[in-house]
Structure formats: structure tokens, C-alpha cells
Amino acid sequence: MRIVLLGAPGAGKGTVAKQLTAFDGSVQISTGDLLRAAVKAGTPLGRQAQAYMERGDLVPDRLIMGMVEQRFQEHPGEGFILDGFPRTIPQAVSLGLLLKGLDLPLHLVVNLAVPEEVILDRLTTRRTCSNPGCNAIYNVKSNPPAPDGTCRACGCSVIQREDETPAAIARRLEVYRQQTNPLVGHYQRTGLLLTVEELDTAAIVKTIAGALATQVA
Numbered sequence: 001m002r003i004v005l006l007g008a009p010g011a012g013k014g015t016v017a018k019q020l021t022a023f024d025g026s027v028q029i030s031t032g033d034l035l036r037a038a039v040k041a042g043t044p045l046g047r048q049a050q051a052y053m054e055r056g057d058l059v060p061d062r063l064i065m066g067m068v069e070q071r072f073q074e075h076p077g078e079g080f081i082l083d084g085f086p087r088t089i090p091q092a093v094s095l096g097l098l099l100k101g102l103d104l105p106l107h108l109v110v111n112l113a114v115p116e117e118v119i120l121d122r123l124t125t126r127r128t129c130s131n132p133g134c135n136a137i138y139n140v141k142s143n144p145p146a147p148d149g150t151c152r153a154c155g156c157s158v159i160q161r162e163d164e165t166p167a168a169i170a171r172r173l174e175v176y177r178q179q180t181n182p183l184v185g186h187y188q189r190t191g192l193l194l195t196v197e198e199l200d201t202a203a204i205v206k207t208i209a210g211a212l213a214t215q216v217a
């Protein structure tokens with residue numbers, strides 16, 4: 001399968017992508033992972049990106065696109081689930097041109113349409129282990145840390161990340177609305193958009209699989 005997953009922070013893109021990889025061995029690709037791997041490996045694109053990051057600047061689209069292109073070229077014929085990319089219309093246009101050039105048309109663009117109150121509830125109840133080598137994730141409602149507030153895996157303190165406070169999440173959702181929502185319209189025009197309103201991961205995956213069965217055939 002070749003699909004793009006759209007959805008706000010906390011919509012569950014990563015979880016859904018992981019489940020989809022089990023279907024046919026397609027790989028989950030996130031630009032964050034590509035970027036970290038390129039920097040770590042010290043590739044030419046990675047070194048350029050690192051210079052921006054060290055200055056505290058955003059890594060420009062052309063570098064991100066270069067890494068995506070390299071990934072596709074290194075693994076020709078491999079199915080993929082793009083997780084959280086593209087984020088903007090210019091990225092979507094570049095991706096479209098790239099995939100057209102490689103003759104790898106998308107099968108589906110899935111929009112995980114999770115209501116904002118659900119996202120707020122999911123993210124503000126999330127807690128993360130403060131040990132960078134562990135990073136276990138908890139939820140004060142559904143998967144709490146140990147009774148004394150420490151990590152069940154390593155015993156370090158469990159914290160609320162700064163970008164997961166209610167104010168920070170409201171800001172992230174606002175950025176998402178402004179930047180990424182236009183993508184929904186963009187992909188609607190291409191006839192590839194599938195809007196999924198289910199909240200349960202199993203139900204989401206089932207809906208996507210049903211839609212793919214008609215697209216890939």
C-alpha cells in the first residue's frame with residue numbers, strides 16, 4: 001500500500017500506521033525519523049539539516065523532500081505509510097510530483113478526524129518517563145505510572161512534557177488547523193481522501209483496509 005496519514009497531534013497516526021504495517025509489510029515513514037537517521041549517519045542532506053537545527057531554525061522543505069526521495073529510491077517497490085507528512089500544501093505538491101516521477105501513485109490519503117476535545121483529553125493525560133533512555137509513556141487515566149509517580153519500567157520520575165500542557169496543546173492544534181487542514185481540501189480534489197471518524201484503533205484500521213481493498217485491486 002502507498003498511503004498518507006493526516007491527523008492532528010494526538011489523533012493516533014503513529015499507532016494506526018504501526019497496525020497497517022502488519023498488513024503487507026509496508027513500512028511506516030515519518031520525516032522526523034528520516035531526519036534523525038540522516039543526521040546520525042552524517043549523509044550530505046543530514047549534515048545540511050543539522051546546521052539549521054543547531055541554529056534553532058526549521059529544516060527547509062527541500063532538504064526534507066530530498067530525504068523522502070532518497071528513501072523511496074533506496075527501497076524501490078516498497079509499500080509505505082507516510083505518518084504526519086506532508087504537513088503543508090507546498091510539501092503535498094512536491095510529494096505529488098516526486099511520486100509521479102517515480103510512477104508510485106498514492107492509493108489513499110486517510111484523514112483521522114478526531115474531535116479536539118478528545119485530543120485534548122488524550123494529550124493532557126499523557127505522562128512521559130524523564131529518563132531519556134527509557135521514555136516510557138503513561139496515561140493518568142488508562143495506564144498510570146506507579147502509585148508514587150515513578151516509571152514502572154525504570155523507576156525514574158514521570159513528567160508531563162512541556163508541549164503536552166493544555167496551553168501548549170491548544171497552540172499545536174491551532175498551528176495544525178492553519179497549516180494542515182488545507183491539505184484535506186487538496187486531497188479531496190484528487191479523489192483519494194478517506195475521512196475516518198472512528199476513535200478505536202481496530203475500527204480505524206478496518207475502515208482503512210476496506211477502502212484499500214477497492215483502491216489497490
Ligand SMILES: [Zn+2]
Nearest residue numbers: 129134151154
Ligand atoms: Zn522509565
